[in-house]
Amino acid sequence: MLKTAAFWVLDMDEIKSYKCPCCGAPLVFSGEKQKLRCGSCGAELEADAVRGFAEADGRVNGASKYDWDTYEPREFGRTETGGVSAYSCPSCGAEISGGPEMGASICPYCGNAAIVKRSFEGAYMPDYIIPFRIDKSSAMKRLKENAAKKLFIPKAFRDETRLREVTGMYVPFWMFDCDVEGEAAFRGVRTHVWSDSRYNYTRTDHYMLYRSGSAVFRNVPVDASQKAEDAYMDAIEPFDCTEAMDFDTAYLSGYLADKYDVSAEESISRANERIKRSFADMLRSTTAGYAAVSAGGERVEFSNGRIRYALMPVWWLNVKYRGKMYRFAMNGQTGKAVGDYPADRVKLAAFFGCTFAVLGAAAAALWYFI
Amino acid sequence: MKRSFILAAALIMLMLGAMQCCVCAAPSPSPSSASSVSSIAVNPVNDYAGFLTREQSREIEDMLGRLRDTYAADTAVVTVKSLGALSAEQYADDYYDNNGFGIGSDSSGILLLISEEPRRYHITTCGKCFDIFSGRAIDYMCERVEARLRNDDYYGACTEFAGICAEVLGGYAEGREFKPPKSIGVLFALLAAALILAVIITAAARSTMNNAKRQTHADRYAEGGGIKLSDSRDIFLYSSVTRTPIPKQTGGSGGHGHVSSGGRVHGGGGGSY
Structure with a gap:
């Protein structure tokens, strides 16, 4: 009879239970095999792998932070606007400005040839x-x-x-x-194929790929x-x-x-x-050597x-x-x-x-x- | 007078015996009960399951008999009510081997077995017919015969068998390799695929007329060649193994022969209907 017990780890005064990386069902420790086993899908995992997976999974699924300075608009001074004319397009409503020598101009947004000159205002x-x-x-x-x-x-x-x-x-x-710091997790698989006289076999090894940078x-x-x-x-x-x-x-x-x-x-x-998408793709580009790689979450922190x-x-x-x-x-x-x-x-x-x-x-x- | 009567009786008995040997060596429904002598004409149609009328049997016999006379290869049909403990392939091989089918030293011939219960059929080839009836010919024959059997058209299945045998043997005699007739349906399917592909290619070419596309990335604005990795871990989680049976080779005598219980090499193919 297989002896089983719930797998608990004491970590920072906190008791954690772990879930199967394959199907999300609770994992149970098998004393006989010294591994964690999923009762739902039958996957068997080493304790270190489960701990590493849970830690990385928790990190990459945390909230991203985007730190931007507030932009303060600057008003034009009198001398700076002296040579600027303002125009509006009666056709599309575009409000545009131009140098003083601009004669009859065509609205660049709609092609209307009758834009109207007016007083310059409202621009930063x-x-x-x-x-x-x-x-x-x-x-x-x-x-x-x-x-x-x-x-x-x-x-x-x-x-x-x-x-x-x-x-x-x-x-x-x-x-x-x-400046961006962040981390991402990916699921990678490697396959190995062999045959005997009756069957074709495919072994699929599943990995979690954790990257930060x-x-x-x-x-x-x-x-x-x-x-x-x-x-x-x-x-x-x-x-x-x-x-x-x-x-x-x-x-x-x-x-x-x-x-x-x-x-x-x-x-x-x-x-x-x-920026976030580019950063995640840069991390993903470091996961070569796997038959297939899929995203498993990412977290970024913007600074400066x-x-x-x-x-x-x-x-x-x-x-x-x-x-x-x-x-x-x-x-x-x-x-x-x-x-x-x-x-x-x-x-x-x-x-x-x-x-x-x-x-x-x-x-x-x-x-x-x- | 008495002497001449005895002579006449002996002559009649001799003639009857010869007729029995040459014309209708009747096989047994059991695949293993009768012994055989090659090159003796065996009744080519043995309808033990009673699928055919007398007229239909006679017509098919005539067709198969002509093939035997023309091409020196036995062609035969046998229907049975059951296969006993044997597979359709074993039954057909044994029936062929043990009931005197085959012409020449290599017992050349081809036989169609149809079983009522289970609803299975098998075509077995032997001797030079092993080579003449290629895998493509057997596959085509199985396809056509099976289509008829699915509709319980046993007469149609037998005539299809005889017709394709005539076609294959006739082609072989003229030095042509048998090629199954082309399916117009396959041509239309290929043309439909070409049409869909042409539409996709044209749509892709048309899409190049608009090159104003939104950007989703900002890679080109990353300084210093991109990312600096600070941690990289590949954590092995678990393995899973799947297995799928290797498909068995079915049908086709071309190179896929087997040895029957009688020690002869047979080819052929079959299936259920």
Whole structure:
């Protein structure tokens, strides 16, 4: 008869019971085997392994902490706003500013050509700015080249007349710096396969992989304008912050500039999410050598969190094609362009037809020869 | 007068004896009771289970008899009410070995056994038919025969068997390897898979027209090449072992032969219906 007793460990004056890492049922100590056994799934574990698993599991499933300084906005001084004009778009409601020499401009967000000049107010001074390096002619050339590379782009869309109205605008971003410490647990399996005359056998060894470490993140951008869609602003990353300059209205000369309408506090959750996910993936990248690895919880602690307000250079292009507005954005520093390009239905149909013809012929050949 | 009557009687008895040997060496329903002599024509249809009408039996006999005459290979059908303690394969092999089937020194032939209870069937091959009826031919034959048996169409199963035997033996005589007819259904399934794949590839190519995608990570903003590990532990928890039976080879005489209780090498295949 198997002698069993509940497995209890005295730890810091506290009595703990342990649960099966496989199914979560209580573990029972088998005196005969000197192991803990799960009555539910039958798994047998060494006491040290159970203790290590429970400790790591408790740690990684603790609450994460995100420590960010509160951002204090800085008002523009009188001298700093002297050369700045403000505009509003009656079509989409965008509130943008620009240098004094800006003549008739096109709204970069909706393509409306009748933006209205008004008094400058309500904007806060950025901490730094990355100036434009790509000029307008280069931007147009790159956008055209980019469009030409697209497989299904309609010929009419590539006409120069459609791709000429690009607008340069500084887009507000919140930039996040922080130090991260954290830990994560993963479940890893290794398999060993062998056979005898009657059966194929597979032994699966289950591991808990515990990792902890630290990393430093600098200048993680989160766009601070509701009208600048996150997908576009994320896709034109990265900006090279080594070229960042202290803000001066002189950099606005010839360009528009948006002001933030998403607060730093509202943007923190996106920064947290991106940094935490990257940190967890970095820990996961250290778990090589297993047939399969799955996440088992993670916990992070952010410290020295700092938030700054910055303006980033972006070229905007809005093209109306067959009644639909297509928007494109280009990183004004690196020239990286993104957008939603229209697709020519005839080209799409031809591509589908050719693909099906090739695959269908391969399928028919397979059927005939096998 | 008396002398000539005795001579005539002896001649008639001799002729009857010869007819018995050459035309209808009747086998026994028991797989092991009768002894055999190769190359003597044995009744090719033995319907002990009573699945066939007299006309149907005669028709199948004619078909199988023509095959024997044309290709010098025995083709036979036997139906039984039960298998006793034997498997369908053992029963078919023993019945073939012990009832005089097979032509030539290697006893070439093929036999279809159908059992009423249990509902099983088996096709056994021997001699040169072991090589002629390849694995693909046996598999195809099993598929077609089994489809008929599932509907209790015993006559249909026997005619399918005879028809495929004729096809395989005829092809062998002309130096062609038997290839089962292509299934149009399989072609349509492959084309449907190609269509789905073409739709997926086109959708993937179409998605490249929009490259404005949200970022979920911030890896490129990590300084110093990423993470510095402070602790790394791989804790072994437990092992689990699973086992699955190795599938047995079924059907097909091509290279998957076995030795019957009579010491002959047989091939073939079968199943239940």
